[in-house]
Amino acid sequence: MTKNNNFNIKDERNLTMLVDFYELTMGNGYFNKNLQDRIAYFDMYFRRVPDGGGYCIMAGVEQIIEYLTSLKFTDDDIKYLKDRNLFSEGFIEYLRNFKFECDVWAIPEGNPVFPNEPLVTVRGPVIQAQFIETMILLTVNHQTLIATKANRICRAANGRTVMEFGSRRAQGYDGAVYGARASVIGGCDSTACTIADQKFNIPANGTMAHSWVQLFDTEYDAFKTWAEVYPDECLLLVDTYNVLGSGIPNAIKVFDEILKPLGKRPKGIRIDSGDITYLSKKCRELLDNAGYPDCKIVVSNSLDEHIIRDVLNQGACIDSFGVGERLITAKSEPVFGGVYKLVAIEKSGKIIPKIKISENSEKITNPGFKKTVRIFDKTTHKAIADLILLHDEVIDESLPLVIFDPVYTWKKKTIKNYYIKDLMVKIFDKGNLCYECPETLESKKLAKEETSKLWPEILRFENPHTYYVDLSDELWSLKQTLLHSATNEFQK
Structure with a gap:
């Protein structure tokens, strides 16, 4: 029990x-x-x-x-x-x-x-x-x-935060719930699986999906609304349309116009597609230049220990990883x-x-x-x-x-x-x-x-x-x- x-x-x-x-x-x-x-x-x-x-x-x-x-x-x-x-x-x-x-x-x-x-x-x-x-x-x-797969992934992350994101790709309900539990034993910091938090007292975390951004007339409106609802936990998904062309500029605009007047700092941005090494470097540069060096960069999208190790060796500027299907199913074996x-x-x-x-x-x-x-x-x-x-x-x-x-x-x-x-x-x-x-x-x-x-x-x-x-x-x-x-x- x-x-x-x-x-x-x-x-x-x-x-x-x-x-x-x-x-x-x-x-x-x-x-x-x-x-x-x-x-x-x-x-x-x-x-x-x-x-x-x-x-x-x-x-x-x-x-x-x-x-x-x-x-x-x-x-x-x-x-x-x-x-x-x-x-x-x-x-x-x-x-x-x-x-x-x-x-x-x-x-x-x-x-x-x-x-x-x-x-x-x-x-x-x-x-x-x-x-x-x-x-x-x-x-x-x-x-x-x-737990073993999670431990490998967390070691590859070399001290960076790893979140288990795999519920929707797990093999059935129990695969999601008990897989989340095992992933935390193996080293993950949190899970996206809410019931696992309820049952096992492990942190459940989550931000937004692309559908949130798509629902609004503009990406800026989506980010602005999120920041108004969650000023203390503002983490924005910036790859719905174009990470560098609109995502990061709109995120920085919201940080300046909504959070800064409230005396709040952004928690981070998340990238879920594209060349995460290149994009994370460019995002880091843009965020730093805008005065947000403390804004974390989170990445997801079919990650495993080998991809994580490779992008870090390539100099990717990543603070946290969300790892889904390849963890919750131990896809490689x-x-x-x-x-x-x-x-x-x-x-x-x-x-x-x-x-x-x-x-x-x-x-x-x-x-x-x-x-x-x-x-x-x-x-x-x-x-x-x-x-x-x-x-x-x-x-x-x-x-x-x-x-x-x-x-x-x-x-x-x-x-x-x-x-x-x-x-x-x-x-x-x-x-x-x-x-x-x-x-x-x-x-x-x-x-x-x-x-x-x-x-x-x-x-x-x-x-x-x-x-x-x-x-x-x-x-x-x-x-x-x-x-x-x-x-x-x-x-x-």
Whole structure:
């Protein structure tokens, strides 16, 4: 739940049935074979960073919490399932009296995350742990994708303001609302999506559309009226007709004739088309010469991190960017390939690790109930690597730590003068919420702080340095044992 001033705003939709159908058919099978109480462990993780980047930004935990605290099968759900004539009466009754009882761990929103490390881990009765697969995936996949894209765009802006402008181009209502939320976690300063401000207490901003300018007899009349209505927040869209021929001259005239007598200063002008490098330079020159060096220049129009970086390298005079469709859809790579895999079960209270094997080596899973730690240099406080361990392993930080590449095992590094941080926190204990999700702006702050702890080589857009996610000796040995055991079984 997100707190917003005096409101508690929560998605009240019942999304319990937003599942892949096989989660129901498998659940029915488990139930009818008396396996419904078998404890299973699942990891949600991803295999590759989008856009050839070096890292991702975790997002979506708050919506996982909303979903898991609202799980219930309505009478309509039960009727639908009974009418399918596919599920046993016992299973239907199980769902009618459903109570979520899983333990869930997650990496808090805003943290940089890397391939193959668990972002979410679920432990509980297999029916339940399997049933929530789709919602965990679609929630974390979408928001982490958008938060990551936003972070790239904000870094390209190099400290300049970035506004998310993508609602009307998003893939559906939820894409707009939760995309806006994720974009702010990733680093955007505001959104054009009003409901996102209402729900998540993130700043919503906006000025005018071209239609405002077109409605009036002249561009000057449109600007004059706007300045009269919003003298303290006067930002004018100057490209409806001709930026340099009429837009900027009319804007300056309004600043002189309407704002100046009131003792007000203009907030800025916005350019939404044309050669923004050339136009921003000329606009800056004209505004400065007219006595408005403090008037900000905002640009929009199909921007992304590459265009932003290029125009700034060309000397564009831009103070703020409005980024829409290429952010809200992550247009350059719109799929975040997170997966949800069984990694262990329990028998007689003992954890039995499980592994999925594939001819594609990147699809071989890391078995067992695990945890992930981040290793930091005590002097620089920069992140050195992440290490995935079995859940009960303990690192003695007073001793040197040897880490190694899990594929090219001869690549080793001995680390001294370090400290570690557990990445995951427990958010549900036997179905009971035990974690308070930070406000969206707090997660944004965390993302900025934690990203600053990555080396610049990892932050590069092109050919970033690989940030290592290694396995402990114990976990690596377990994985090799299971691989060899399975291989021998295949050869029989």
